[in-house]
Amino acid sequence: MDRFESLAERRIREAMERGEFDDLPLAGQPLDFSDADDPQWWIKRWMKREHIDTAALAPIVVQLRREADGFPGSLGRFTREDDVREYLTDYNHRVRQDRVESRFSRESRIIAPVVDVEAMVARWRELQ
Incomplete structure (x- = not known):
């Protein structure tokens, strides 16, 4: 063992020797650096992987306008x-609550x- 080996490096080396990194998903596949120039690549990938709806991140007023745009169809x-x-x-x-808060x-x-x-x-009745 190299005497300058850090604790983290030692634990990684030991885990490798035990085979704990064998058969990991995506092992042997190239890394994807296609969005490396985007400073928020990690959060975007995380949100996609976790199936997080990005519409929920929009300001409340934008969410409300989108909701209204869906009427009456979304009422079905x-x-x-x-x-x-x-x-x-x-x-x-x-x-109305958003309007009060936005003042x-x-x-x-x-x-x-x-x-x-x-x-x-x-209008909803007509769609029924």
Whole structure:
């Protein structure tokens, strides 16, 4: 043993001697450095590997606008009118809450639309 060998190096060497690194997934395959110039490559790979929805990282107002863009089609998952009404009322509550919280921001404001619950319920009925 080299007397300058660090503890970490020694443990790696010993693990290799025990065969603990044999048969690892992707062993023998080339490393992928295609995104090495991106400073956030590691987080992007981690999010992809863990199936993390990047839409959830967008500002709340952007998420709300995307949600509204999906109406009435996205309401098709509901089978009861009361559930649609409750969902849309909750959506409007979240929009109003975002507007209140954004009053204290100095950024230029994007706002999400409030929906007419009854008109949207009527459109939902047409899709049924």
